[in-house]
Structures are given as C-alpha cells and as structure tokens.
Amino acid sequence: MAIKQIEQSIIDRAFDEGWIRPEPPAHRTGQRVAVVGSGPAGLAAAQQLNRAGHRVTVFERSDRIGGLLRYGIPDFKMEKWLIDRRIDLLEAEGITFETGYDIGADVSAAQLRERFDAVVLAVGADRPRDMDVPGRGLRGIHFAMDYLVQQNRRVAGERVKAHPEITARGRKVIIVGGGDTGADCLGNVIREQCSEVQQLYIYAQPPDTRAEGNPWPQWPLILRTYPAHDEGGSREFGLMVTRFEGEHGDLRSVRAVRVEARREHGVRTFVPTFDAEVQLDADLVLIAIGYQGATRSALLDELSVTFDAGGNIGVDEGFACAPPGVFAAGDAIRGASLIVWAIADGRAAARSCDAYLTGSVRLP
Numbered sequence: 001m002a003i004k005q006i007e008q009s010i011i012d013r014a015f016d017e018g019w020i021r022p023e024p025p026a027h028r029t030g031q032r033v034a035v036v037g038s039g040p041a042g043l044a045a046a047q048q049l050n051r052a053g054h055r056v057t058v059f060e061r062s063d064r065i066g067g068l069l070r071y072g073i074p075d076f077k078m079e080k081w082l083i084d085r086r087i088d089l090l091e092a093e094g095i096t097f098e099t100g101y102d103i104g105a106d107v108s109a110a111q112l113r114e115r116f117d118a119v120v121l122a123v124g125a126d127r128p129r130d131m132d133v134p135g136r137g138l139r140g141i142h143f144a145m146d147y148l149v150q151q152n153r154r155v156a157g158e159r160v161k162a163h164p165e166i167t168a169r170g171r172k173v174i175i176v177g178g179g180d181t182g183a184d185c186l187g188n189v190i191r192e193q194c195s196e197v198q199q200l201y202i203y204a205q206p207p208d209t210r211a212e213g214n215p216w217p218q219w220p221l222i223l224r225t226y227p228a229h230d231e232g233g234s235r236e237f238g239l240m241v242t243r244f245e246g247e248h249g250d251l252r253s254v255r256a257v258r259v260e261a262r263r264e265h266g267v268r269t270f271v272p273t274f275d276a277e278v279q280l281d282a283d284l285v286l287i288a289i290g291y292q293g294a295t296r297s298a299l300l301d302e303l304s305v306t307f308d309a310g311g312n313i314g315v316d317e318g319f320a321c322a323p324p325g326v327f328a329a330g331d332a333i334r335g336a337s338l339i340v341w342a343i344a345d346g347r348a349a350a351r352s353c354d355a356y357l358t359g360s361v362r363l364p
C-alpha cells in the first residue's frame with residue numbers, strides 16, 4: 001500500500017505541475033500499425049509504437065476505450081477519469097482510436113493486413129469458466145463479468161442496453177468464486193443495496209498467516225481479505241455447488257456440499273466430506289470462477305494464430321505470433337492476469353514490432 005501511495009502521489013503531482021506532456025514523435029516512419037484491443041496492453045503498445053514514429057490506430061469493439069480498466073474494474077477501485085486523462089495524452093501524441101469496431105466481424109483480418117504493416121493483438125482473455133451443474137439455465141444466474149460491465153455502465157451514468165438487465169438491488173445474492181472478480185462483485189452488490197450476499201469458496205478457509213510448510217518466497221497461501229469484505233456479506237468456505245433450483249424458470253436456491261480438496265496422481269479433486277446438501281436461498285447468482293483464455297474469434301482464426309495448452313494466444317520470446325508481422329500482449333497471451341503485466345507485455349511487444357518494421361532494435 002505504501003509503494004502504491006508513493007507512486008500515485010508522484011504521478012498526480014507530475015500531472016498537476018504540467019510535467020507530463022504529450023510527446024509526439026519528431027519523425028514519422030510511414031509504417032502503419034493496427035492495435036486490436038484498448039486495454040492496458042493495447043494502450044502501452046500503441047504509445048511506444050507511436051513514439052517510435054509509426055502511425056498507430058487502436059481498434060476497440062466496445063463503445064469506449066480502456067478494456068477491463070473501463071468496464072471490468074469497479075470505480076471504487078479505479079476511477080475512470082484516470083483512463084480519460086491518459087487517453088487525452090495518447091490522442092495528443094497522434095494515436096487514432098476507433099471504437100465500435102469488432103475486428104474479425106466489422107473489419108476482416110485480411111482487410112487489416114492490407115491496410116497495416118503490422119498488427120498487435122491485445123484482445124484480453126474474457127472467456128469465462130462456466131459451471132456444468134443442473135439448473136444452470138434458470139433465470140437469475142449470470143457470469144460475473146456480464147454483471148460488472150452493466151454495473152460499471154450504470155455507475156458511469158450510461159444506459160444499460162444489454163438484455164437481461166442484471167441488478168442486485170433488493171436481491172439475495174450468491175457469488176460463486178473467491179478471487180478478485182468475486183470481491184469486485186461483492187463491493188458492487190453491496191453498493192446496489194442487495195438484501196443479502198454470500199460468497200462461496202470451494203477451498204477450505206486458509207490461515208491468516210503463512211503455514212510452516214509455506215515459507216517465503218513461495219506464494220503465501222493465506223486468507224485474502226479485500227476492502228469489500230469489510231463492507232458486508234459473509235463468506236462460506238469448502239462448499240461446492242451441486243445444482244441450482246427454481247420455480248417457473250426463476251432461480252430460487254443453490255444446493256451445495258461440503259468438500260475437501262485432495263491431490264490424487266497429480267490431479268486435484270474435491271471430495272464431499274459430509275453427505276447432506278446445504279440449501280441456500282438466492283435469486284441472483286454471479287459466477288466468478290475464473291477465465292479460460294482468449295475468446296476464439298473469426299479474427300484469430302483468420303490470422304491463423306496458434307494457441308497454447310491454456311487457451312492463450314501462442315507467442316515466441318519476442319511476443320511474435322506464428323504469422324509474420326503479428327504480435328500479441330497482455331491477458332491474451334498469459335490468461336487473466338494483472339495490469340502491470342499487461343503494460344509490460346504491451347511495451348515488449350511494441351519493441352519487437354518496431355524491430356520487425358525497421359530492422360533495428362530501438363525501443364526499450
């Protein structure tokens with residue numbers, strides 16, 4: 001937290017004092033680059049490539065720039081004027097932004113290749129993991145991201161055009177999944193004044209401090225409490241959802257069993273520890289159990305990119321995809337991750353892309 005605050009006060013002061021100014025390139029190379037996706041990976045790649053003198057166009061299928069920064073992460077974690085301030089700077093440096101373009105559908109990959117000398121894919125990893133349990137089709141069960149996008153639009157004062165509209169107001173909510181996305185749902189449903197909310201974790205409750213067998217520098221297997229957890233709701237550990245129950249097609253309750261995680265022959269399984277099922281009342285369920293890599297789209301098929309075993313776009317150590325002149329960065333290549341990684345990847349992909357276009361390594 002201390003490092004975050006130091007960094008934040010440095011950059012805020014830099015903007016206040018006018019130290020951060022647009023840095024357009026002194027010369028243009030005459031080369032054109034298309035960046036597909038306007039999340040942190042796409043924005044970082046675009047800035048570097050533009051500063052290297054290439055003409056950069058960022059294509060975004062959504063109506064606003066920012067990727068998950070705009071419509072995934074809630075305002076209570078990151079206010080959206082921060083993205084707008086950065087986009088103003090990028091536009092002033094000469095980057096073109098085209099929103100409402102689903103590349104692969106609105107513009108074919110062939111057209112993109114024809115108009116641009118290189119392509120950077122920064123399309124994210126938004127394919128959600130689903131639950132294969134009876135009753136999944138009942139009304140009132142949604143992917144967390146579908147809810148978060150709608151809620152971010154509501155908070156921004158936009159009209160939600162998606163159908164069905166997902167709101168937690170006055171609802172009994174169950175969030176399935178204990179990660180960052182689940183915690184962001186929790187903060188939102190509390191702000192929307194749900195009537196009650198429970199977050200279900202499949203794993204047993206971890207300790208508050210590192211166990212003896214989990215020393216530094218291993219990843220600390222400890223209980224993660226986000227600020228949203230201090231705001232309300234309850235957490236249930238070691239519960240696996242077995243089915244959803246409803247009435248006239250509407251969700252009414254969630255059935256779950258108590259389980260214990262075991263590893264047998266290298267495979268993790270969840271074994272019921274107690275026969276009886278638990279029944280929890282609910283009229284809204286948000287599924288937040290992870291992501292499965294980049295959405296397979298016409299764009300990726302047409303470009304003939306390859307995928308790794310995790311469903312992510314395959315790249316070499318220079319962030320280059322199998323087809324020449326195509327690079328990829330961010331969640332699209334590493335799976336759901338963090339903003340800092342997306343920015344670092346975007347800059348690294350830009351470096352390789354610039355070297356491909358100019359024949360020399362010029363970017364850091």
Ligand SMILES: Cc1cc2nc3c(=O)[nH]c(=O)nc-3n(C[C@H](O)[C@H](O)[C@H](O)COP(=O)(O)OP(=O)(O)OC[C@H]3O[C@@H](n4cnc5c(N)ncnc54)[C@H](O)[C@@H]3O)c2cc1C
Nearest residue numbers: 037039040041061067068103123124330331337338339342
């Ligand atoms: C709910 C939630 C909370 C998070 N909280 C944090 C946090 O607190 N801290 C943190 O560090 N990280 C957080 N993350 C992770 C972080 O947001 C991502 O790691 C990061 O945004 C990935 O950046 P990206 O540029 O690779 O992809 P994204 O941000 O996903 O952007 C990809 C963009 O590509 C666009 N796109 C896809 N296909 C096409 C196409 N064919 N044509 C045009 N556009 C296309 C998409 O519309 C999207 O805008 C969170 C993620 C989620 C889901």
